[in-house]
Amino acid sequence: MSAPIQPASDPPPSLGPREWRLRLDPLLLLATLGLVACSLIAIRGATADDWDGDPLYYVKRQAVYIGVGFVLMYGLSRLDYSRLRELRYPIYGLLIFGNLFVLAIAPETRGTRAWLELPGFNLQYSEIGKMLLAVALAGFLVERMREMGRQTTARVMLLGLLPTMIVLAQSDLGSATVYVVGTLAILFVAGAPWRHFAGLAALFAVAVAFVLVAAPRLGVEVLKPYQVERLTSFMHPSENANDAGYQQEQARIAIGSGEKTGRGVDGATQTKLDFLPEHHTDFIYAVIGETYGFAGCALVLSLYALLIWRALHILTIAKNLFGALIAGCIAMMLLYQLFVNIGMNVGIMPITGVTAPLLSFGGSSMLSTFLALGLLHSINAQARDTASSKGRTAIFQ
Amino acid sequence: MPSNRVEDRLRPITPQLAWRVAVLGGIAFVLFGIVFFRLWYLQVLTGDTARVAASQNGRRTERIEAPRGDIVDRHANQLVRTKKAAVVQLVPSSLPERVLEDADNYRKALGEAESQRLAYERQYEALSRQLKDDGRKSTKAEERERRRLRKLGSTARKVPIPPIPTDEPGLTTLYRRISETIDIRPKTIHERVIRSIADTPYSNVTVRTDVPLAQFNYMRERPEYFKGVVVTKRYIREYPEGKLAAQLFGTVSEIGTEQMKLRRYKDVAQGTRIGQTGLEYSYDEYLRGRDGYTRLVVDAHGSRDDERKVSVVEPKQGQRLRLTIDMDLQRTGEQALAQAIQNSEYETRAGAFVAMDPRNGEVLAMGSAPSFDANWFAKPFTQQRYEYLTSNETDAPLLNRATESAYPSASTFKPVTALAALEEGLITPSRKINDPGHWEYGGREYQNAKEAVFGSINVGEALKVSSDIFFFKLGAQANDKGPIIQKWAERLGYGRKTGIDLPNEAAGLVPDSKWRNEAYAEYERCVEKNGLELRTTAALFECGGIERTWTGGDNVNLAVGQGDLQATPLQVAVAYAAFANGGTIVRPHLGKAVENANGVPLQEFRPKAKRKVKIPSRDRQVILEGLRSAAQGEGGTSADVWQGWPMDEFPVYGKTGTAERQPNPDQAWYACFVKDKGRPIVVVVTVEKGGFGAATAAPAARMMLSEWFDVSDREFHAGTSVTR
CATH class of the missing domain: 1.20.5 (Single alpha-helices involved in coiled-coils or other helix-helix interfaces)
Structure with missing residues (x-):
């Protein structure tokens, strides 16, 4: 996907040793390295018995994704993201048609049509789509910045909802909500008036009422029954001991049983005996909770906090609005994903299949997150370049 | 840039x-x-x-069933043992909701039918009692009504098993598959399902026991084909002697929900099989054994891994119960009873016998006819079989008449009256009373059986010839002095449970004025409360048959063991044991000891005698002489039964009895003992509708004594005495 933006005619600017130091934000890098390390350690403990003959099967795969991710991130960080603005139409096209393509040909796996079967790797295109959406919408908005009226808000909203609908049609509820959050974040950072958000909130309430109440009565199935069950079961966890409620109850037990310092890899029976479902993907945070206790959970939480803080910081120093919008969008998408995922692990959010960025096992999510990080590093590097040449310092340094 | x-x-x-x-x-x-x-x-x-x-999660305990202990006779011959058999069961929770509802409705309908039956039974009993009290011949209409009530009261209205639901294809398919595999009709499977769930809603339904190995393995390997079917090996009871002593052992089944709450079963886990009736019930704590457990950790998918087995507690087989029963004597007793029944001049099926060691109450043999094959207990019961075992129409083979049925014990009661009269000073051993063959008392005419006339006789002679008039007169005299016969009867164990180690023992009844007057007062209250009139049929059905207060005639009847007296054969045996041993009221028992599997005794049961009754030896000698001459002396009521018996070696003391049971034919009784030094024994035999005691009951007793003392003559010697 990075192919169209390789600026063959426009080589990256030459780098002096001094500038090299500034290329990657060190704190953001630290958070990233810390989280992927936690991911590998947790996956190693959780999946030792899962693949016959190779206790490190998932660890190895995850390491490969991380490696590829780092390369992508680094490559992206050395590009000037501002060039992508001109490519907003092709990028948006990639977003829409890519997802439509997936919807058309992807086989149904576990109730969804979101996975593209590639040799040796299943790609969840909607994950990649998150970054395409961020870049494309930011591009559109920058064009219309001078007239930040109702029309602009509505138009951007529609541009964001179109891919959301397609992803929803793939039954990828988690990604669909991320798209919505990203769109709202961009509008917010761009300065859409508060009353627009109030209006959107009202619209949202109507839509929810329609999807959950009216549509089923009319025989139209917008959400599959299991999705509704997942969304509502967290409100009464012990009532339904099966499926969604059961999973959440087991996750809560797993996390709680870790107590302050955890039960260790061998003692983590919830993980080992499979009571904890999806222990290397959706519920990886519960694995960390059971194995390493409050200490482990708090460490991961701190790394995430560091990540979000750096993203917001980069937003403030961005050299242009385009960068600020992308950074804001990415920061909120990441915040939303980590909160929903951890929230469902600790039993305060519904199960939606949203992964924990940099933590959950999975190539698509990993690549998407590293693309986001690459963009952030690029925005950061460009800002510092500009600042050093113009002598401006960011306010929120 | x-x-x-x-x-x-x-x-x-x-x-x-x-x-x-x-x-x-x-x-x-x-x-x-x-x-x-x-x-x-x-x-x-x-x-x-x-x-x-988290630590509870995945921890699972699996029970390993312990085999129950065997039951053996006093010489260690096996009577009940345990074998492992392949059992096919259905899990109720896997069945359609509809079936569970049907079973529940069936249970309710059964309950209603049973309470209806009980109501008819009460009416029948009330009417019978009234007819007896009236002492007159009943009218045709009364007879018809009595027969009708007897029929209605004997078997509960049949409640049909709900049909197999037709709109449950899964169920029909499952039944068909089971049916084809283990050769049992779908209707039968469904019947067992309904009955079992109605009985114990949460326990697995046993569809068939003793499944052949090939079918067992076939079903075992195809769990997806037999959804909800459990195929396991379980222990089941086996009775190598079949019918022998079938009523004594009782049944074994899973503990019920209500039973779980009892103190007696406080350590018993759900699903454990416990003794429900008979000896299995009485000695359950010894026979039950201790189940073993495997504690293991299973993962979320329920798959187990033997490496994760946490601990194993091996099951412990139940202890072996050794009975006081002598298997050979038991078998002879059953054959003798069968022969007595066959020799009765009336159509009959029912009777009972008890043989006991008079020194300590060890029951040497105890039987009841009709009987059944005890191996039926090991299989799931069908409706017909259950009805057959319990219905009055078949004389309820399940009933142990030796302890659970109380009858008027007729002339076998006369020694008790004699003892009371001697002790209370009504007579002396030599005091003669005239027996002219008939006697008028309280406006009623009393007479000896077949109008025999015995003239002036003393108490010993009266026992020998079983004079009714002699004892009628004592009864009338005693009534003036209060309940003295009752006092001695109760001392000898009549009217209350003997305390034998079997459940459901009948207490019997020794009637006295207090009892009858209170019962009548109750009747009056009941009649008044219901706005009925005294001594009408409606009042009879509502309030029972005690329609008058106590009279001297009641005591006259009691003196010869008739009227309201109710005694079980076992109570008679206990009283005669007291005559034999000099006044000790033993506590009869069937359990001799519990032992481990190798026969090493762990605990012996020697229940203490209930009490000792002081009988002056002079009076005892008088009664023993009466009983001896009745069996051995010229003209004794059972003398001809004992012709050819080695009296010098094994002197027999015995009393016949012939209970009037209007409108049924007479019931035969015989109670006797031999005070042998090494092997003393008391034997009581009764045959319902058996006619005169000497004709059926006494010869059966002789056959048992022949077996016990190894006398070569084992024939059935019917006596000819026509006394009561």
Whole structure:
């Protein structure tokens, strides 16, 4: 996907040793390295018995994704993201048609049509789509910045909802909500008036009422029954001991049983005996909770906090609005994903299949997150370049 | 380097943007805060409960059933043993909701039918009692009504088993598959399902026991084909002697929900099979054994891994119960009873016998006819079989008449009256009373059987010839002095349970004025309360048959063991044992000892005698002489039965009895004992509708004594005495 933006005619600017130091934000890098390390350690403990003959099967795969991710991130960080603005139409096209393509040909796996079967790797295109959406919408908005009226808000909203609908049609509820959050974040950072958000909130309430109440009565199935069950079961966890409620109850037990310092890899029976479902993907945070206790959970939480803080910081120093919008969008998408995922692990959010960025096992999510990080590093590097040449310092340094 | 395009130009961060970034930062801060405190709550504040929950998760205990202990006779011959058999069961929760509802409705309907039956039974008993009290011949209409009530009261209205639901294809298919595999009709499977769930809703339904190995393996290997079917090996009871002593052992089945609450079963886990009736019930704590357990850890998918087996507690087989029963004597007793029944001049099936060691109450043999094959207990009961075992129409083979049925014991009661009269000073041993063959008392005419006339006789002679008039007169005299016969009868064990180690023992009844007058007062209250009239049929059905107060005639009847007296054959045996042993009221028992599987005794049962009754030896000698001459002397009521018996070696003391049971034919009784030094024994035999005691009951007793003392003549010697 990075192919169209390789600026063959426009080589990256030459780098002096001094500038090299500034290329990657060190704190953001630290958070990233810390989280992927936690991911590998947790996956190693959780999946030792899962693949016959190779206790490190998932660890190895995850390491490969991380490696590829780092390369992508680094490559992206050395590009000037501002060039992508001109490519907003092709990028948006990639977003829409890519997802439509997936919807058309992807086989149904576990109730969804979101996975593209590639040799040796299943790609969840909607994950990649998150970054395409961020870049494309930011591009559109920058064009219309001078007239930040109702029309602009509505138009951007529609541009964001179109891919959301397609992803929803793939039954990828988690990604669909991320798209919505990203769109709202961009509008917010761009300065859409508060009353627009109030209006959107009202619209949202109507839509929810329609999807959950009216549509089923009319025989139209917008959400599959299991999705509704997942969304509502967290409100009464012990009532339904099966499926969604059961999973959440087991996750809560797993996390709680870790107590302050955890039960260790061998003692983590919830993980080992499979009571904890999806222990290397959706519920990886519960694995960390059971194995390493409050200490482990708090460490991961701190790394995430560091990540979000750096993203917001980069937003403030961005050299242009385009960068600020992308950074804001990415920061909120990441915040939303980590909160929903951890929230469902600790039993305060519904199960939606949203992964924990940099933590959950999975190539698509990993690549998407590293693309986001690459963009952030690029925005950061460009800002510092500009600042050093113009002598401006960011306010929120 | 910087681009010239407008949007790439540097712009200072606006206050609006700064404000919005601050909002985003605030949102992030709040969200992180929420997660942080939630973690704190889950892991630090309530972590210990979660850890307990986690350690419970996946821990599973599987029971290993312990085999029940065997039951053997006094010489260690096996009577009941345990074998492992392949059993096919259905899990109720896997059946359609509809079936469970049907079973529940069936249970309710059964309950209604049974209470209806009980009502008819009460009416029947009330009418019978009234007819007896009236002492007149009943009219045709009364007879018809009596027969009708007897029929209605004997078997509960049949409740049809609900049909197999037709709209449950899964169920029909499952039944068909089971049916084809283990050769049992779908209707029968369904019947067992309904009956079992009605009985014990949460226990597995046993469809068939003793499944051949090939079918067992076939079903075992195809769990997906037989959904909800459990194929296991379980222990089942086996009775190598079949019919022998079938009523004594009782049944074994899973503990019921109500039973779980009893103190007696406080250590018993759900699903354990316990003795429900008979000896299995009485000695359950010894026979039951202790189930073993495998504690293991299973993963979320329920698959087990033997490496994760936490601990194994081996099951412990129940202890072996050794009975006081002598198998050979038991067998002879049953054959003798069968022969006595066959020799009765009336159509009959029912009777009972008891043989006991008079020194300590060890029951040497105890039987009841009709009987059944005890191996039926090991299989799931069908409706017909259950009805056959319990219905009055088949004389309820399940009933142990030796302890559960109380009858008037007729002339076998005369020694008790004699003892009371001697002790209370009504007579002396030599005091003669005239027996002219008939006697008038209280406006009623009394007479000996077949109008025999015995003239002036003393108490010993009266026992020998079983004079009714002699004892009638004693009864009338005793009535003036109060309940003295009753006092001695109760001392000898009549009217209350003997305390034998079997459940459901009947207490019997020794009637006295207090009992009858209270019962009559109760009757009056009941009649008044229901707005009925005294001594009408309606009152009879509603309030029972005690329609008058006590009279001297009641005591006259009691003196010869008739009237309201009710005694079980076992009670008669206990009383005669007291005559034989000099006054000790033994506590009869069937359990001799519990032992381990190799026969090493662990605990012996020697229940203490209930009490000792002081009988002056002079009076005892008089009664023993009466009983001896009745069996051995010229003209004794059972003398001809004992012709050819080695009296010098084994002197027999015995008394016949012939109970009038209007409108049924007479019931035959014989009670006797031999005071042998080494092998003393008391034997009581009764045959319902057996006619005269000497004709059926006494010869059966002789056959048992022949077996016991190894006398070569084992024939059935019917006596000819026509006395009561």
